[in-house]
Amino acid sequence: MILEVAILNVKPGLSADFEKAFNQAEKIISSMDGYLSHQLKKCFEVADKYILLVNWETLEDHTVGFRASAAxxxxxxxxxxxxxxFPTVEHYLEVEG
Incomplete structure (x- = not known):
């Protein structure tokens, strides 16, 4: 499993509109092959800042399957x-103990 982490800095004052648009957009991402789950979190300390966490089966499910799709x-x-x-996006692997 791969965890995609995106830091989203929304333009000042547009958070409510962003959240409405994200409600539509999450239907798109959740329909993709290899998608497992996601969470959108709003920053407590910084207005208009969010973090998006998306679990994918493989890196390619995100970087190729999703990003190269019409969706x-x-x-x-x-x-x-x-x-x-524009968001910073990184991918993380589970640490095996």
């Missing part, structure tokens, strides 16, 4: 105009 274009139209700067 990703709909995701972009719904969400990308809210961000400044």
């Amino acid at each position: 990703y274009q709909d995701w972009k139209k719904l969400l990308h105009h809210f961000y400044d700067p």
Whole structure:
């Protein structure tokens, strides 16, 4: 399993609109092959800042399957105009103990 972590800085004053758009966008991502689950969290200390956590079966499910899909274009139209700067996205693996 791969955890995608995205830091989302929403333009000031647009959080309510972003959250409404995300409610639509989460239907897109949750329908993708390899998608397992997601959480959107709003920062307590910094207004208009969020973190998006998405669990994928493989890295390629996100980087190729989702990002190269027609559905990703709909995701972009719904969400990308809210961000400044553009999100930082990283991928994490489970640490085996």
